[in-house]
Amino acid sequence: MATITEVLARPTYGASGLWSWITTVDHKRIGVMYGATAFVFMLLSGIEAGVLRTQLATPDTDLIGPGRFNQMFTMHATVMIFMVIMPMGVAFFNFVVPLAIGARDVAFPRLNALSYWIFLFGAILMHFSFIVDQVPDAGWFSYANLTEYPFSENMGLDFWAIGLLVLGTSSVAGGLNFVVTIINLRAPGMSLMRMPVFVWMTLITSILLILAMPVITVGLIELVMDRNFGTHFFNPTGGGDPILWQHLFWVFGHPEVYILILPPMGIVSEILPTFSRKPLFGYPFVIFSGIVIGIMGWAVWSHHMFTVGLGPIANSVFTITTMLIAVPTGVKIFNWLGTLWKGSIELTTAMLYALGFVFLFIIGGLSGVSHAVSPSDFQQQDTYYIVAHIHYVLFGGSIMGIFAGIYYWWPKLTGKMLNEKLGKLNFWLVFIGMNVTFFPMHFVGLNGMPRRIYTYAEEFGWGTLNLLSTVGYFIIFIGVLVFVYNIWQNRNARRVSHDPWDAPGVEWSIASPPPAYNFAEVPHIKGRDHYWIEKDLAREAGNPITEPEPAVDPSTIHMPSPSYWPIITAAGVGLIGGGLLSHYGVSFLGGLIAFIGVIGWSNEPASAPEEGH
């Protein structure tokens, strides 16, 4: 492969412009790319939600027909889950984890870049369905056999399944990378029980990703085979079993719920102590409850299937296991309250979002218990009561946690502070809008409104509350616009110190934005709240810390060199998927490109020789 490297010069460290972003292996830049891409998809998916809410605002609305409506809710959920909340979590893994464990990068920087590019190409691939107007329309759960011929004849479900297969590759690669990074690259002194909670939650989430994604992959491959190669895994007319799909989907799907919520729980566990000026209450219990959730998450999947007719014995077992998972979740909440107790609470925007997370997640958790109980769930399954629940958990939980993390780590990322006044306006609009949108849905659901219906008659009495929900949507929408404006005006903001929050994490000891090498000198971790300990020691020594770790000449530090092989390999993987949707020749070409990419990758020297280190 020497010839190829000669044709296209190896990108050098410290290059600038677009090329430097395309070839970057820097975890911070990859984190930013993940976050920015996910945010764009969040706006897109939010607009889809707006179409849904407008259609449902009044009875018998004539805005869009059932076909478009089914596409909108399918893509809203699929995008929010796989292209917004998951990659937002990964954005934080990328930006925060190496900094928080005192490492210079992740264990496999090029694999990390590969994960991002595959994610991007997979997401674009799925959105091609809009261009050819064959959009997936069987829900984010895509229950068989509605997904089979002849009930779903256009290519929507192929886009969905193949898009998710490509995205899944990215998730497994990312998961492996972070497990290895966290196990191997911790700074000296950072024992497992000194790791920040966010890093712990990243570790658990990564393990869940590695174990859960293969299950959905099996299901998706079977679905693609059924649709394209005449197998009958889920097709009853050929002897297949549609319920098999539900098992495969939810064995993945329930751990997936924790993949979505554990990272924000970790974010909140970082923010609450900082702004209470108190260490996290019951650290080992918070960690252990996270592990217990990660394990128990595998034993509850059938609560999504209480009405399938699995019989009272299966339903009893899953009722009890599901109810019990509320216990470790409750332990986390009590420990967060313990952290706040007797603290010195500063209500910054990040803290407001973290508190909003706790407040709303409690509501989502409580309604969760009511449909963990299967006889009660028989009336709630597939109604707006469930829609309310999942949005309290995923919006009130995950999205609030993600906003909290953005406001918290933004000064570290840019060296500038987001405007706090705008931030608070942003928080209150989103918080109020969120409750106005989703709280009435509990009642609409209990009044008998099923999910996924595009219209309803006036006499069912669901009009008022649906209108209220739609009003709430627009409040959230304005709140998100305020956030966008806050980001936009940030380019003029004043620089702040490296440690504006007086935070405990080791990532705050270096300059903002961090230099490419992160730590000039690998830190020796002194305890759980390392930087608080450091600052205390320095203050006692009469020499308080006011400056970040001084910068050094980057050429003296060995860093992984940029590489274009990840994007080439990822393009190959994307084309394999694209070919399955168009012409198999394209898949063959993609396979060839991916093959060349991997060969080139493995023959690339660890760092460019001309850099001399």
Added chain:
Amino acid sequence: MGLLPRKRAGSPPEPIPDENAQRPAPRRNRLTRLAFFGAAAALFLLTAACSQGFQSTWDPVGPVAQKQLQLFNVLLWTMVAVFVLVEGALIYIVIRYRRRPGQPRPPQIHGHTALEITWTIIPTALILGLGIWSVFTLFELDQPPTDQGEILNVTVTGHQWYFEFEYPDAAGGKRISTANELRIPVDRPIQLILESDDVLHSFWVPKLGGKVDVVPTRQNRLWLMADSDLIDQPLPATFYGQCAELCGLAHAQMRFRVTVMSEVDYQAWVQNYNPPQALTPQAQQGKTLFAIHCALCHTINGPEIESVAKSRIDSFLTGGDAVAVPGPNLTDLRTRQTLAAGITDLSVENLRAWIRNPEDIKPGNWMSDKAAFYTDGGDANLTDEEIDALIEYLLNLR
């Protein structure tokens, strides 16, 4: 104390205290007004929220829905109690321990093991208690009672997009099929046997009981009962149901109704179902049209239409041009209340509009897609006289 209003430095001296009328501070006054408006708004919303709609789960008319509601109510009030305690604690702590200027670093507490054990054990006990009770309820509701009258079996078949009901053990071996309207006698357990003809559906009549999915390859069971003590309207009384599992384009339009009748009325309905026919000339013309245009998908119980349908299907299997999808059985249509899976009332005008262009009423339906006389989403290629003849045949069979 963060909760108490504190005197601001440099504020004007307080008015002379009046022992009889302690005037509240203006700030309080505003709070009271705010609380009043808040309460009024909450009350308004609660009224809207708990309005007894057609499909409200708050208003059970049978033992299954009632037991499920009882269980939910206990859970609900437990949730409300936990909500008030935990959220109250959260709000209290956030207000009470707000940072004040110049405040020193608070005591660095790392945890409290006894507390951790307490708040693990109490929720576990609470949850196991509720869980065990739920399991008992689950088993209790699993099988219909055998001591409350003879169990009536009804076969429910889910189709895209309507429910078909058949009564396998009707008196005298009579074949009874209806679509979208289930008629049941009051105070008798009904055993529903749920089957699907195509994709997943879910059978749900909120006021009678929770839902059970209708799954191809499976025969699910659900029992329901209408209790005359719980129904606060004269019989026959109608209750609403709807498919609750996404089943394709017209999922939202897959509604149905359950008519609860007295035992006597129910038996009379069975007796009078599909009486012998004496057709008017117009109805006779309609019957011919029905045989030509409709009989491939729809049927009317009786030898004539069935034999026509059979010959059409045979010709289809040997290379005909039409495509058969099962449509609702139209026997005794005149006794039904609604049209097109419960979307509109059954009337001559609505039926005419439906035959003229079903896509306007129920987007996605198979009829406008498959029947030969509809051009792409357009009107039927039938004259007004032909449609009237069809309606005469369907509605005025006597």
